Amino acid sequence: MLGDSPEEGQAHFGPGGPVEAAKSWVEDIVVRRDVRSAWRTTDPDYRLALTQAIIFLNPQHPPLMGYERDELAHALAEEDPKHPLWESFENLLAEEFLTDLGEVRVENWTAVSPRPIAPDYELVLFPREQGEEQEPPELYAHGILIHFRDGRWLVAGLSERQAVPGWPPDLGY
Numbered sequence: 001m002l003g004d005s006p007e008e009g010q011a012h013f014g015p016g017g018p019v020e021a022a023k024s025w026v027e028d029i030v031v032r033r034d035v036r037s038a039w040r041t042t043d044p045d046y047r048l049a050l051t052q053a054i055i056f057l058n059p060q061h062p063p064l065m066g067y068e069r070d071e072l073a074h075a076l077a078e079e080d081p082k083h084p085l086w087e088s089f090e091n092l093l094a095e096e097f098l099t100d101l102g103e104v105r106v107e108n109w110t111a112v113s114p115r116p117i118a119p120d121y122e123l124v125l126f127p128r129e130q131g132e133e134q135e136p137p138e139l140y141a142h143g144i145l146i147h148f149r150d151g152r153w154l155v156a157g158l159s160e161r162q163a164v165p166g167w168p169p170d171l172g173y
Contacts, residue, residue, distance in 0.1 A: 018146040019114050021153035022124035026144065029097045030104055035090045038097075040079050043147045043156040047077040049163035049171055054092060056168050063088060069167075100158055104142050120148040123160045145172070 021041060028038035039047065051073040058064060063085055064072070075083040083089075104126045114124045125141040147156035157163045161172035 016153070018122040018148070018153045019112055019124055022114075022126070022144040022146050022155065023112065025155045026101060026104055026126060029094075030101050033094055033098070035094050035097070036080075038155070039081070039090075041152075041154055043149060043154040043163075044077065044079070045165055046154075046156050046163040047079075048073060048165040049169035050093065051076040051089070052165055052167065052169040053171055054089065073165075101142065114146075117145065117160050121156065121162065122146045122153075 025038050025041050028034045028041075042050075052069075055064060055069050055073055059069075067085075072083070072085070075081065076086060076089050081089075112124060112126055114122045117123050123143045123145055125143050127141060143159055144155055145157040145160060145162060146153045147162065148154075157172040159173040161170075163172045164170040
């Protein structure tokens with residue numbers, strides 16, 4: 001079982017581990033509402049899939065007109081985007097992330113639990129507000145997929161399936 005040894009627990013819950021990475025990302029989104037900071041710790045494939053999803057779902061949106069969609073998606077998916085549409089995109093992402101993650105109980109970090117999904121991937125489960133009494137207990141958690149890439153843990157999605165860029169992109173949920 002995960003965390004049976006102190007070394008294993010430290011690898012998951014300690015500094016530089018997947019739980020710390022997920023907690024920091026969720027705090028950036030839910031508490032600080034700082035998408036730009038969260039974006040820097042988001043897996044490049046997830047960033048690209050998110051930008052593609054917004055472009056794909058809004059092909060006739062006036063601000064997107066006149067841009068080649070692949071170039072626009074890649075420019076917005078950069079770790080530190082400088083594109084003139086970034087601010088609008090960031091605001092839209094903030095709304096979407098808050099809709100998805102607003103029920104995460106950030107004050108209850110002790111209930112967080114990670115589990116390996118695949119090599120270099122862990123799903124970190126956060127408690128969320130309870131819903132209907134008939135809902136099974138596993139619905140009271142929200143998963144953040146963490147990917148170990150280039151020497152650090154990065155958020156790779158909001159489910160146990162990783163996001164896959166493309167037209168259309170697959171966000172994994």
